[in-house]
Amino acid sequence: MRTAYSVETVRAAERDLMARLPEGALMQRAASGLAAACADLLGRVYGSRVVLLVGSGDNGGDALYAGARLARRGAGVTAVLLSPERAHTGGLAALRRAGGTVSGTGGAEELIARADLVVDGIVGIGGKGGLRAEAVPLAEAAARARAAVVAVDLPSGVDADSGQVNGAAVRADLTVTFGTHKPGLLVDPAREYAGSVRLVGIGLELAAEAELEALQHTDVAALLPLPGAESDKYRRGVVGIAAGSARYPGAAVLAVAGALRGGAGAVRYVGPAAEAVIARFPETLVSDRGPRSAGRVQAWVVGPGVGDDAATVAEVLTADVPVLVDADGLRLAEPAAVRGRAAPTLMTPHAGEAAALLGVAREEVEAARLTSARELAERYGAAVLLKGSTTLVAGPGGGAVRVNATGTSWLATAGSGDVLSGLAGSLLAAGLRAVDAGSVAAYLHGLAGRFAADGAPVGAHDVAEAIAAAWRDVRD
Ligand SMILES: NC(=O)C1=CN([C@@H]2O[C@H](COP(=O)(O)OP(=O)(O)OC[C@H]3O[C@@H](n4cnc5c(N)ncnc54)[C@H](O)[C@@H]3O)[C@@H](O)[C@H]2O)[C@@H](O)CC1
Numbered sequence: 248m249r250t251a252y253s254v255e256t257v258r259a260a261e262r263d264l265m266a267r268l269p270e271g272a273l274m275q276r277a278a279s280g281l282a283a284a285c286a287d288l289l290g291r292v293y294g295s296r297v298v299l300l301v302g303s304g305d306n307g308g309d310a311l312y313a314g315a316r317l318a319r320r321g322a323g324v325t326a327v328l329l330s331p332e333r334a335h336t337g338g339l340a341a342l343r344r345a346g347g348t349v350s351g352t353g354g355a356e357e358l359i360a361r362a363d364l365v366v367d368g369i370v371g372i373g374g375k376g377g378l379r380a381e382a383v384p385l386a387e388a389a390a391r392a393r394a395a396v397v398a399v400d401l402p403s404g405v406d407a408d409s410g411q412v413n414g415a416a417v418r419a420d421l422t423v424t425f426g427t428h429k430p431g432l433l434v435d436p437a438r439e440y441a442g443s444v445r446l447v448g449i450g451l452e453l454a455a456e457a458e459l460e461a462l463q464h465t466d467v468a469a470l471l472p473l474p475g476a477e478s479d480k481y482r483r484g485v486v487g488i489a490a491g492s493a494r495y496p497g498a499a500v501l502a503v504a505g506a507l508r509g510g511a512g513a514v515r516y517v518g519p520a521a522e523a524v525i526a527r528f529p530e531t532l533v534s535d536r537g538p539r540s541a542g543r544v545q546a547w548v549v550g551p552g553v554g555d556d557a558a559t560v561a562e563v564l565t566a567d568v569p570v571l572v573d574a575d576g577l578r579l580a581e582p583a584a585v586r587g588r589a590a591p592t593l594m595t596p597h598a599g600e601a602a603a604l605l606g607v608a609r610e611e612v613e614a615a616r617l618t619s620a621r622e623l624a625e626r627y628g629a630a631v632l633l634k635g636s637t638t639l640v641a642g643p644g645g646g647a648v649r650v651n652a653t654g655t656s657w658l659a660t661a662g663s664g665d666v667l668s669g670l671a672g673s674l675l676a677a678g679l680r681a682v683d684a685g686s687v688a689a690y691l692h693g694l695a696g697r698f699a700a701d702g703a704p705v706g707a708h709d710v711a712e713a714i715a716a717a718w719r720d721v722r723d
């Protein structure tokens with residue numbers, strides 16, 4: 248499991264560790280890891296031109312000490328000081344001793360244009376808001392330059408805890424982060440500014456709960472529901488799909504396609520698209536009676552393509568088994584009916600649907616994914632899977648939010664959300680907890696999207712078909 252911790256937790260762990268170590272030891276660990284990453288990126292350090300962008304805090308100190316290490320290996324290193332009187336004293340002295348030079352911000356843009364590497368030590372976890380005005384032209388020059396950009400701890404200007412970006416921020420090719428990932432490195436829009444991320448251990452002991460968790464292959468493999476020798480189709484779980492309409496039969500077909508690949512032993516379909524479902528998937532158990540009379544299921548999926556069929560949504564919400572609510576179902580569900588449920592509920596909105604539920608603009612949700620997912624989970628007392636460039640799954644009781652690492656923008660294709668809801672519903676029926684079902688489904692769906700696309704556009708049915716390959720890859 249990859250984890251990310253809040254700034255508050257990182258600060259507390261740093262304090263504990265610093266109290267036990269000689270002064271400056273932690274910063275030397277950070278600088279040594281940073282210099283090594285810069286050297287790897289440069290390939291040849293000797294003779295290279297390195298520009299350090301140095302702010303007034305310890306983030307700038309890391310950059311200065313790393314710059315000193317590179318200067319000792321023969322790089323030409325210039326530090327651009329944003330606040331010369333407040334730059335880290337020890338770091339500055341170390342850089343000067345190693346033969347590095349120092350410059351103010353005048354002329355910095357030309358230096359950046361000629362550099363092989365720009366190290367962004369403007370601001371780290373001490374940052375508030377977007378970049379300050381004097382730093383903006385430097386970030387812009389770095390973005391224009393051919394130099395590789397390495398961010399120290401975080402790209403300056405992004406919010407470490409939320410992943411929000413308010414105003415200008417540095418765009419890095421690589422971020423070297425210390426001790427632990429910060430939430431902003433894993434959640435868009437900030438994630439996009441970070442480039443690839445390298446974690447340098449500095450010995451922090453993080454006792455508190457993580458803010459974010461990202462499942463890895465082994466975590467997913469441990470959660471996948473596998474049939475035992477004594478399994479039969481009912482013991483593996485039956486998932487009910489209440490989806491589709493005369494107008495949108497395809498949503499039903501795609502939700503069933505996902506559900507058949509999710510580990511439940513049988514898929515039961517109720518709704519007006521039974522003919523289309525059976526034509527494509529003859530193994531589906533179909534019923535033209537309402538959800539309550541359709542026969543026992545261990546979990547329901549309701550909503551994809553149901554149009555305005557509020558009665559079906561309301562009926563499913565009274566079920567005493569886990570229910571996944573998606574698409575039209577999110578619009579039609581009575582908030583009180585969701586909140587009043589005793590069995591688990593998993594809601595799977597995209598940003599537009601989440602915005603409608605929260606009563607804000609879509610852009611607000613996209614700018615603040617983490618808080619939006621948490622807020623929805625709390626308001627509805629449900630697990631919430633927020634889809635999009637970063638897929639998050641928040642539990643109803645707070646705690647670490649799951650962030651999916653496998654997504655690909657090839658998944659932004661009509662109907663792929665229907666496949667996801669069928670898949671997640673199937674995992675719920677097989678017995679996974681709501682947060683696990685959502686995050687395992689997002690993981691498999693993301694991998695399936697990558698496998699199906701392989702660099703070319705795909706349709707949602709291709710994604711469904713690739714889910715089996717995603718399972719095999721995870722279990723390998
Ligand atoms: N304390 C330590 O021993 C260690 C610190 N570490 C480094 O220290 C950093 C945190 O250092 P600090 O607490 O000094 O804080 P930062 O260096 O992140 O930022 C604080 C300074 O930046 C300025 N600032 C705040 N917001 C800004 C903005 N939006 N634009 C421009 N300037 C802004 C503030 O005036 C303040 O002087 C970490 O991110 C990490 O890089 C690491 O070296 C690990 C060890």
Ligand SMILES: Nc1ncnc2c1ncn2[C@@H]1O[C@H](COP(=O)(O)OP(=O)(O)O)[C@@H](O)[C@H]1O
Binds near residue numbers: 659661692
């Ligand atoms: N930019 C993106 N990067 C990664 N995944 C994305 C992106 N945009 C959409 N997705 C994924 O594609 C799927 C689309 O679902 P949804 O928006 O419900 O579409 P539909 O309603 O057409 O099925 C979701 O799994 C979502 O997370």
Ligand SMILES: [K+]
Binds near residue numbers: 367368369371398401
């Ligand atoms: K930085």
